[in-house]
Amino acid sequence: MNLAEELDQKLRPGTLAVAHPDGQVAASVVDADRLGVSLRSLRVTVAGRSLDEAVAALPEAVGRCLGLPFAVSEHAPTLGGAVLRSPVDASDREFYEVRTGGDEAELRRWRVAPAGREQVPFTLTRKDLGRLVSGLTSR
């Protein structure tokens, strides 16, 4: 059983952490059913290497799973991290952000608000979540 399959089995509302030889996943789960899962944040740690070397390939890997074009907004090799963002959705004024730092990548969704952005939960199918985790850990 790989990391994505192990995560799929443990998805319940609340905070969960899954450790596997391929890496680790920490997630804040709002709700989960047979088809999908609503998350507040998802942090994936890959085993034994830095994601910074794979920054150029990350937009495509993440974008394919979430169905949105991602772009590297900021990349600071000296800081060992990058920020990837999807475009702001015209209807709900929301966007995804992936922050990488060392061997970690964290996915959140934000809503543009007059007083600054607000974090909002996001929904993925179990299949897409599995593909995203596998995509990140196989970089």
Added chain:
Amino acid sequence: MILNIESDLNRFRNIVRGKVRRDLKKYMASTEMVGKQGDKFVRIPLPQINIPRLRYGKNEVGGVGQGEGTEGEKVPGSGQEAGDQTGEHELDAELTIDELAEILGEELALPRIEPKGAKHLSSVRDRYTGITRVGPRALRHMRRTWRETLRRQMSTGTYDAANPVLVPQKDDFRFRSWNSKTEPQSAAAIIYVMDVSGSMGKEQKEIVRLEAFWIDTWLRAQYKHLETRFVIHDAAAREVDRDTFFRTRESGGTLISTAYNTVEAIVSADYPVEEWNLYVFQFSDGDNWSASDTKLCMEILQGQLLPKLNLFCYGQVESEYGSGQFINDLREHVGSDERVVLSKIAERSDIMQSIKEFLGKGR
């Protein structure tokens, strides 16, 4: 009656000033004026000024060029048809930087700045206010020369009122001469700091450019010696020239502390605090990379930078993506310091209010 051209010129200037005053907010949000800035003059576009022109009636008879064909018939091979609307004329009027600053000050009700350090700096100015007996012919003062000639001729009895001929001699000649005057002057340095990380887009930079132009205009009117320095940063900071400052876009992350360290180094090296009025204007989308760097920023600001500055202005240019957290951190740590001014600039129309906030303290 012959009117003095000065009165016409003054009337025209008043019209231009009135126009600028009315539309100041529009001009402040427009790049037209910034692009046309000279050293001492600013060209103000005055659109849709109708120049009077003569209109001729229709001649009933033929004349030169009246060949075959009827009125309105297209000339063969003439390409596109002519438009049927009048063109838009745009006239530029010149305004000095000082006049522009005066209008800005009046409209925004900006207080005059009280500079420090005037006693330490002075400049020598030469003005032609003196008279001497020797000098080059180009500086000959004719009225004084004729007066001296008249005085001499009257005192020696050679002046004939019936035949008033004045013949100047060598001793009668008078020449203009300069007096050197030492004037105390205050000096100021502005250091502009801009976040050029990947999250700062084109529009954000344009807002910074406009705001910097108006701040420059106001401060130049307040200080004879104004030095301007530019610092850009993403994850690293460096000093650049003006052009690079406004054009550069990087893709790195944002470490604001690097900019503060660079500003501190510039101030320490070039501007003794007791002689210079120092202003720092920082612009960012407020999305610093980490909380630990923000903590470092506050330490540099409070411990090293703020004690040396007249004013520290932070303008947060709004970005859809950014957290905008940095202005909140500044408010929490240094917001109560009277040298600190914080302003949020959501769009171009906020520039006027932001400048009022920045320069309204008169420091």
